[in-house]
Amino acid sequence: MPDGTGDVLHATLNRPAEPAPDLPLAVLVHGLTGCTESHYMRATAAVLLRRGMRVLRVNLRGAGPSRPFCQEQYHAGRTEDLRSVLAQIPEPLTRSGIVLVGYSLGANLTLKLLGEGTPAGVVAAAAVSAPIDLSETSRRMMSRRNFFYHRRVVARMKEEVLGMPIPEHFKAAVREVRNCYEFDDRFTAPRNGWRSADEYHQVNSAVRFMGGIRVPTLVIHALDDPWIPADAYLSFDWASSPGLTPLLPRGGGHVGFHGAGADPWHDQCLVKFLEAVVGPLGETAVPLTAARAG
Template identity: 50%
Template sequence: MSHAASDLVPFRPRFPWLTGDLQTIANRFLPRVSDLGAAASERLRLPLDDGSGDTLLAMLDRPRVDQGGPALVLIHGLTGCETSTYMLNTTRHFLALGHPVLRLNLRGAGPSRPLCGDIYYAGRSQDVRAALRLLPADLTARGLVAVGFSLGGNVLLKYLGEEGAAAPLRAAVAVCAPIDLSATCQHMLRPRNWFYHRYIIAMMKREALGPGARLTAAERAAVRSARNVWEYDDRFIAPRHGFAGAEDYYDKSKAVRYMPVIRTPTLLIAAADDPWIPVSIYRRFAWAASKALEPLLAAGGGHVGFHAAGSPTPWHDQAIERFIGGSMP
């Protein structure tokens, strides 16, 4: 248990979402947030300066009652975007607490897809770096807290390690991040996960081939022929972005490489029953040697689920709230 979240009630699943699998799929079945409670929402365009001509889109939501606290920057996971259920839930929760919230779409994700020829991947930390530099001054002046979900959590942790003490964030949180990409891929490819995998690979292909994508004929063929996530990464993501293959991509992009040198106060939330992310990759990390990092490993919660008994607010959002309050002056 993180000391910053020590007053948090331990996670207990809400009926009927009693297993890790049910917690995971609940995001698809629970009612989608229709009213965020924002006083105003603004579409931001963040043109990247890497010569690609790509532009990221983000949605900035401002609270009805601004408490003057730091702004949150949310980074979605694989095949997610600004309208993913977990993004909306976290936005609503922190708007109600008086924080501005920015929902960032990674390169080629969601509404950014038509404006990007390229696509995000688990190690593309340079896009987070560029996006933070392009945020409005009135937002950055009050301080920033970044929250990354799943793959977005790995991207965020890699960025924090690269920046070290220079990271322009007051705090950060990673929720169910695949901090060891090779181990996560092997875990996902287990026969018991065939249903998840079939869904995810179909969504990845649709995203990669969507409007705006600038791909060669060979790359389109590689995407279409991939039978699983490893083949997709080995045949498309790795060669397109300068890696020798999937395992080289996984090794150079995994967050555990960068976590020991993170200096920003960072909370890492994971669930022991996550069907996608093996909790063993968290249990074997040397937490005591990384003073800025705090693990919060729950017995349940699934993959970015954490639908807890006794509250409509996801448990991980409650943990983030307490961590922010306890980790910053």
């Protein structure tokens, strides 16, 4: 990363046996406590590889294989990292453009980044289950119905951070955290220069930036998502943002969308969207496990 920290982000590049030279590179960005090996990342990669696209699965700062090589930690608004990653991808891979795909926290990052200004080479994007209003998402996460999931995700957040070389006073604060709001208030916000979780949430919610998105972008969110309220999606003025294509089904859960076929419904929608934007995709029987990584 070009910020003087010495942090290094790791990614996995998957290439189909016969890549289509005129198709863009797909760059996938994981969600909270995720990494390149998250099931949704591998599922989308498999779908796109079968269609001749090369796929770069990125570990955010301090996530997965990037963790031993980082002093700092990703968060929902750290778009400068993603912009730096895209700028450093070798030109032969991006000659036909970049398709940026984010999930959950990575989807908020994707939308915020595009709203701040389209990175060079990005020709299309997709966001799946993005917490576009971070404050409302935090409140929903802490609701009674989400007790067991919330307890599990907070434990994973704490484990992720405590495994990094952060100052001891932050480690002490993280150990005492009881919920996701306290995590943001006692660690994420002060660690990154904000006064509180409320300020961090307000500054980094993608809904504030979505009106500035100019590149064709597919936005998928299930209205029954148990962790991300639909209010911000339903109240957004989609008509004034022609670059955005919203798909807001009644059901689907959080990065779920299990369809009748072999591929998740959101991946099927992604393929159709890309064919409308970049042209026909191929169809080959190349599963992710058979792809060459490099």
